[in-house]
Amino acid sequence: MTKYLWMNAKHLLTNPYLIFWSILFIEFWVFMWAYVFGAYIPPIEEAVRLYMASAYGNLLMLSLSGAAITIASTLLYGSKSIRYVTKYTRLSPARFLIENFASALIALLTISSVMFLSVIGVFHSKFGFTILPANAVGLVFSIFLGAVFIYALAFFLNSIVVVLRSPKSSSFIFFLPLIFAFTAYAALWVDFGNLAYASPFNCIVSTCYYYLSGKAPPTGNLTSMAQNNRPLVDVNIALASLLAWSIILMALDTLLLRKMRGISIEEIRTA
Amino acid sequence: MIVCQNLYVTYRWRQEPVLKGVNGTFKGKSLILGPNGSGKTTLFRAICGLTNIKSGKILIDEKPIEEIYATKGVVSANFQDIYTLIDAKAFDLIRLYTDLAEGDPQLALKIIEDFGITADFLKKRKLSELSSGQAKIFCTALALAMKARHVLLDEPFEELDPARKGRMVNYLNEYEGVVLINTHETWLLKNLQDWEAFLMFEGILYGPLTVKDLLNARISMAEEPDSLLKLSLSGKTVSIIKGKGKGKLLTSLENLDKMYEIAEGLKT
Numbered sequence: 001m002t003k004y005l006w007m008n009a010k011h012l013l014t015n016p017y018l019i020f021w022s023i024l025f026i027e028f029w030v031f032m033w034a035y036v037f038g039a040y041i042p043p044i045e046e047a048v049r050l051y052m053a054s055a056y057g058n059l060l061m062l063s064l065s066g067a068a069i070t071i072a073s074t075l076l077y078g079s080k081s082i083r084y085v086t087k088y089t090r091l092s093p094a095r096f097l098i099e100n101f102a103s104a105l106i107a108l109l110t111i112s113s114v115m116f117l118s119v120i121g122v123f124h125s126k127f128g129f130t131i132l133p134a135n136a137v138g139l140v141f142s143i144f145l146g147a148v149f150i151y152a153l154a155f156f157l158n159s160i161v162v163v164l165r166s167p168k169s170s171s172f173i174f175f176l177p178l179i180f181a182f183t184a185y186a187a188l189w190v191d192f193g194n195l196a197y198a199s200p201f202n203c204i205v206s207t208c209y210y211y212l213s214g215k216a217p218p219t220g221n222l223t224s225m226a227q228n229n230r231p232l233v234d235v236n237i238a239l240a241s242l243l244a245w246s247i248i249l250m251a252l253d254t255l256l257l258r259k260m261r262g263i264s265i266e267e268i269r270t271a
Numbered sequence: 272m273i274v275c276q277n278l279y280v281t282y283r284w285r286q287e288p289v290l291k292g293v294n295g296t297f298k299g300k301s302l303i304l305g306p307n308g309s310g311k312t313t314l315f316r317a318i319c320g321l322t323n324i325k326s327g328k329i330l331i332d333e334k335p336i337e338e339i340y341a342t343k344g345v346v347s348a349n350f351q352d353i354y355t356l357i358d359a360k361a362f363d364l365i366r367l368y369t370d371l372a373e374g375d376p377q378l379a380l381k382i383i384e385d386f387g388i389t390a391d392f393l394k395k396r397k398l399s400e401l402s403s404g405q406a407k408i409f410c411t412a413l414a415l416a417m418k419a420r421h422v423l424l425d426e427p428f429e430e431l432d433p434a435r436k437g438r439m440v441n442y443l444n445e446y447e448g449v450v451l452i453n454t455h456e457t458w459l460l461k462n463l464q465d466w467e468a469f470l471m472f473e474g475i476l477y478g479p480l481t482v483k484d485l486l487n488a489r490i491s492m493a494e495e496p497d498s499l500l501k502l503s504l505s506g507k508t509v510s511i512i513k514g515k516g517k518g519k520l521l522t523s524l525e526n527l528d529k530m531y532e533i534a535e536g537l538k539t
Contacts, residue, residue, distance in 0.1 A: 003370040004356065011357045074358070080321055081356035084348075087320045088419070089371035092341030165283075262321055264352045 001099060002091060008103035012074070013110060021066035022111050026059050030118050033059065034126040041127075048127045049134075053213035054222050056119045057205035058185055060143070063115055064108060064150040064204070065181035071104050071154035072161075072174045079162045080262030093257045101151055108147035116143075134214030142207035145242045149200050152249035153177055159256035167263050167271035191220030196233060200245040203238040210235045272298040273318060273421055273449065275476070278327035280310075280317050288325060289313045291474040297421075300443070302463060302482065303453040305471030306528040311453035314471070315423045319348050331421065343372045347419035349410040349427060354398055361401060361409055362393040365416075372417040379416035382442060383409060386435055404430035415442060424452040428459060437462070455526045460486050470511070472502055472530070480511075489518030490533055504534040 012018060033055040041051050075082070086093045124130045133139040154177070161170045184201035196202040196219045209217040210233070218230040278293040290310050305311050316322045318329055320336050329336045331345055339345060354364055369376040380390055386408045393409075401409060411427045424443070428436050440462045443450055453471075460468070460482050468485045469478035477500045480488075484499060491510040494501065498510035509530070512518060519533060 003367050007357055007359060007363060007367055011359055077358065078356045080350070080352040081354060083321055084319055084350075084353035085356055085368075085371055086341065087336075087339055088342060088346045089368070090341055090343045090373065091371050095341070261323055262352070265355060 002095075004091065004096075005099040005103050008100060009106040012070070012104060012107035015070055015074070017073075018067055018070040018107065018111075021069070022063045023114055025066070026063040026115065027118055029059055029062070030055070030115070030122050034122045038123075038126060043127050043129075045129060045131065048123065048129070049131050049213050050215065052119060052123050052131055053209040053215075054188070054205075054217070055123075056116065056212055057208035057217075058188065059119070060112060060115050060146070060208055061184060061201050061204045062178075062181050063111055064146060065177040065201070067108055067111055068150045068154040068157075068177040069174050071107075071151065072158040073170075075100075075155060075158040076161060076167070076170055076174075076263065076268060077265060079158070079260060080264055082257075083260055083262040086257070094254070097155075097254060097257060100155075101148075104151045104154070105144075105147055108150060109143065112143045112147065133212045135211045138211035139208065142204070142211050142239070142242075145207070145239065145246065146204040149204070149242055149246045149249070150177065152246050152253060153200075155253045156249045156256070159253060159260060162260045162263055163256055165261075165263060167268045170268070170271070187220040188223045189221060191218070191230070193219055193231070196220060197237050197241050200242050203242040203245075206233040206238045207235055207242065210238075272296065272330075272332060273451070274328075274330040274333075275314070275318075276328040276330070278314075278317065278329065279325040280313055280322050281325050282313075282322065289474055290317065292327070293474070293476045295469060295476045295478070297449060297451050297467075299467060300446075300450045300463070300465070301452075301467045301469060301479065302460075303451065303469045303471050303476070304455065304457065304485075304527055305453070306455050306526070306530060309455075309471045309527075310474040311455075311471050312425050313474075314476070315348060315425050315451070315453060316350070318421075318423060319346060319350065319353065321350075321353070344417075344419050346421045346423065347372065347374075347414040347417035348423040349407070349414040349425055351398065351406055351410050354410055354413060358397060358399065360394055361396055361398050362390060364398055365393070365413060368413055369416055372419070374413075374417035376416065379412045382412035382415060385438060386412075386431075407431075408435075411439070415446060419448065421449040421451065422446060424450065426454055427452055428454060428456060455528060457522050457524055457526060460522055470500065470502065470527075472504055475503070477502055484513060485511075486522055487514055488512065488521045489514075490521055490530070491518040492533070502530075504530060507534050509534055 085091045086096050157173050181201050184199050206217050216232040219233055275293045275295045278290050279288045280290040281288045303311050365376050365379045414422050464482050466482045467479040468482045469476050488511050491512050494508050495510040495512050498512045500511040502509045
């Protein structure tokens with residue numbers, strides 16, 4: 001490994017945009033979920049567990065999507081450098097991708113851990129008891145898969161902007177993860193049915209919900225807890241979908257990396 | 272050795288090429304002189320693999336640049352945007368890039384300190400927070416410290432005072448390897464007399480000549496039979512001729528942008 005891995009991880013973790021949008025802003029919604037939206041949740045462990053699982057799944061998805069914007073932006077600003085270092089230093093395109101991926105993963109998993117601890121803490125403070133994941137290993141695995149997907153997506157979106165040499169479109173393209181995440185967030189009120197499997201964002205929520213609560217979530221309309229006999233998400237299919245999305249995007253990332261010539265910072269600033 | 276063969280480069284599809292059939296071999300210390308906008312920087316960017324090549328070839332040590340990946344010690348350059356892999360403090364960038372290229376961080380710091388910028392200062396500032404003159408010194412020092420066989424320096428004397436220009440000339444003369452610098456200033460010719468020189472106008476590379484020849488060269492608006500070079504400037508032929516006689520001494524021009532004024536028949 002080169003110095004790049006740790007320096008990039010440090011750079012991402014101290015990035016003010018990432019700290020604000022993926023941690024501080026989402027922390028506000030943790031309090032909203034616990035104290036405002038959760039005001040009518042009975043203080044019964046089972047009910048709070050399901051509610052907290054829903055809160056964590058959705059807020060983690062929004063938090064990671066916000067981080068995707070920062071990751072894509074840092075890649076765009078470094079795009080000329082990426083081209084240069086992958087040709088004329090010991091960082092090959094594959095090695096760059098691995099080290100960039102690993103450093104981004106460190107940042108994304110740190111964010112996920114901060115979110116997890118704060119959800120546990122804030123819900124403990126509101127409801128008076130601590131809820132731990134039903135399957136901790138499964139939860140770590142689903143968070144890991146979610147982080148891999150988010151990284152692969154961020155890299156892919158950056159590659160599109162660089163290969164098409166269209167820095168002007170970055171302000172829209174880089175916000176796609178957040179747009180998709182808010183669309184998936186609508187599953188709180190809308191039942192997407194089988195479409196929930198096609199959306200990797202819904203799959204992040206479903207898998208986190210399952211491993212945190214121990215129960216499969218419904219395919220949508222999560223806020224309507226009273227309804228019975230709603231179709232439930234098959235978590236194995238959701239995990240397979242998330243994995244498939246990640247593999248496809250990573251393969252595209254590897255192909256596009258060699259096509260990138262980079263965009264100069266002046267061009268980005270004047271776009 | 273860097274070889275360019277009939278090189279055409281365009282920045283955008285259907286745009287007029289910036290480089291129009293560049294041919295040249297750079298194997299020692301070479302200087303490319305040309306006015307602003309003549310394509311010098313684009314040529315360097317193409318060699319670094321930072322622009323799309325429309326047609327033609329660039330070979331570095333006989334290998335096409337499209338086939339070069341993860342090969343340290345081949346090419347370094349002083350473009351600021353190749354040192355933006357991370358938006359980190361300038362000092363950390365020295366550590367990062369010399370690690371990636373297996374260069375010499377102490378050499379980079381020595382050169383930078385020689386130009387009056389301290390390591391403590393670099394620990395507090397990002398590259399984007401340096402003045403343009405400081406950034407140019409930083410990137411040039413880093414390019415030299417990466418210990419590459421070929422160093423491409425784009426306008427390395429820009430924004431340096433005369434004393435610092437002299438120090439930079441010394442570093443370039445001492446460097447062991449192929450050094451290629453581009454500039455539009457003619458004052459430095461007398462300090463680089465053992466170098467080869469190329470001229471670049473309107474996307475076409477002319478040369479090589481020796482700098483010694485260029486020091487005594489004159490510019491003639493006529494097509495001279497025994498000229499060193501014949502240039503095409505805005506559709507007009509300009510001859511670079513050797514020795515005393517008619518025409519204006521090339522080194523008497525402050526910079527090569529003035530060549531267009533001569534071609535247009537304006538008083539310089």
